[in-house]
Amino acid sequence: MKELGHIIAIIFWTLVSQVGGIIWLINFGYFRWSKRSVARARQFCAFLLLYFLVTLLVVPPLARLGGRVPLPLTKSNNLRPHNYITPLLNRHYVKPRLRQQLIGIAQEINASNAAHKVSYLDANFPFIDGFPLLPHLSHNDGRKVDLSFYYTKDNKKGNLKPARSGYGKFVEPKPSEFNQTEDCLSRGYWQYDYTKYVTLGSRDDLKFDASSTRRLVNLIVKEPLTQKLLIEPHLKYLLQLTHNKVRFQGCHAVRHDDHIHYQIVR
Numbered sequence: 001m002k003e004l005g006h007i008i009a010i011i012f013w014t015l016v017s018q019v020g021g022i023i024w025l026i027n028f029g030y031f032r033w034s035k036r037s038v039a040r041a042r043q044f045c046a047f048l049l050l051y052f053l054v055t056l057l058v059v060p061p062l063a064r065l066g067g068r069v070p071l072p073l074t075k076s077n078n079l080r081p082h083n084y085i086t087p088l089l090n091r092h093y094v095k096p097r098l099r100q101q102l103i104g105i106a107q108e109i110n111a112s113n114a115a116h117k118v119s120y121l122d123a124n125f126p127f128i129d130g131f132p133l134l135p136h137l138s139h140n141d142g143r144k145v146d147l148s149f150y151y152t153k154d155n156k157k158g159n160l161k162p163a164r165s166g167y168g169k170f171v172e173p174k175p176s177e178f179n180q181t182e183d184c185l186s187r188g189y190w191q192y193d194y195t196k197y198v199t200l201g202s203r204d205d206l207k208f209d210a211s212s213t214r215r216l217v218n219l220i221v222k223e224p225l226t227q228k229l230l231i232e233p234h235l236k237y238l239l240q241l242t243h244n245k246v247r248f249q250g251c252h253a254v255r256h257d258d259h260i261h262y263q264i265v266r
Contacts, residue, residue: 015134017089018125019059023051055090063126068093068142071102071120078106082119082148082166091133093126095142097225098264102145105219115158116212121146121166121259137253138263143227147260150212153205162206163258168199171208171257173234180233184251195254213260214239220262221245230261 006028013020027047031038038046060070071092072079079102086092094102106118123145125133133139139146148161149171163169170193173179184192220226221243230249231241235257249256 017051017055017091018127018131019054019090020051023047023054026050052088055088059090059126063093066127067095068124068126069096069099070126071099071123071145075117077117078110079103079118079120082121082161083164085165086120086122090126091122091124092120093142094123094145095264098143098145101223101225101264105216105223108219109216112215113157113212115156116150117159118216119148119159119161119166121148135254143266144261144263147216147262149259150209150216151206152209153207155207157209157212160206162204163199163202165198165200167258168195168197169202169258170196170255171232171235173232173257177234177237180248180251181255184255187251189251191254192251193255195258210239214241217241217246217260218243220260225264227263227265229263230256232257 006024010021010024013024014022024047027050028043031043031046063069070087071081071094073081073084073087073092075081081087081092102118102120109116109118122133122136122139124139124142125131129141131140136144138144146166148166150157151160151162152158153160161169170181173181181193217229217231217239218241220229221241226245229246230253231239231246232255233248235241236246236248249261
C-alpha cells in the first residue's frame with residue numbers, strides 16, 4: 001500500500017506541476033536509500049522545501065535552454081499572476097516572444113489607466129512540447145496563455161476578480177442572447193461548464209467591465225504574432241469584436257466567458 005501511495009503521489013504531482021513527480025521520487029527515494037529513521041511528516045516537509053527550491057532556482061534556467069521563460073512573478077508588475085498557485089505549479093511558462101508581447105500590452109494598458117494591470121492565469125509547463133497542462137486541451141507548446149477579464153466595484157476600475165482561481169465565475173448571456181453553454185450541453189458536451197466547480201471561492205459584488213476588456217482584446221489582436229483569441233460568442237457580440245482572430249473555441253473545450261485564451265503563431 002505504501003508503494004501504491006507513492007505511485008499515486010508521483011502521478012498527481014506530475015500532472016499538476018510537471019516536475020513534482022520527479023522531485024517526489026528523488027526526495028522519498030533518498031530517505032529510503034539512506035535508511036534514515038525520519039518521520040513521514042518531516043519527509044513531506046523536506047519534499048515541499050526541495051520542490052520550492054527546484055521550482056524557484058533550477059527550473060527557470062533549464063526551461064530557457066528549451067525555449068520557454070517564466071512570466072513575471074510579482075504582483076507589482078503590470079503583467080502579474082492572478083494568484084500564486086499558477087507559478088508555484090510551474091504553469092506560467094511561455095515562449096520568449098509571447099512574454100515580450102504580453103509585457104508590451106500590459107505596459108500599454110497601464111499607461112492608459114494606472115489602476116489596470118494584466119492578470120494571467122494558466123499558460124504552459126516549462127518543458128516538452130505536447131506535454132498536457134490539464135485540464136486544458138492545447139496549453140502544451142509555450143504559445144498559449146489565459147488572461148483575466150476586467151471588472152469594476154462600485155463603478156471603480158481596478159484588478160479585482162470574481163473567482164479566486166480565475167476560472168468558473170461566468171459573464172452569463174442575457175436572455176435575449178444566444179446561449180452557447182445551453183447549446184453545447186444539449187448536444188452532450190457535459191464538460192462545457194464544469195469550471196464552475198473550480199472557482200476556489202467567488203464573489204458577486206463585481207461587475208464585468210466591458211470597455212476595459214474590449215481594449216485588452218483589441219490590443220492583443222492587432223499584434224502581428226497573435227494567431228487567435230478565444231472567447232464566448234455572446235461576449236464577442238457584446239464587446240463588438242469583429243476581427244477574424246477572435247473565435248469560438250468549440251463545444252469540445254470549456255466555456256470562455258470567464259477568461260480570454262490568447263495564442264501566438266508558431
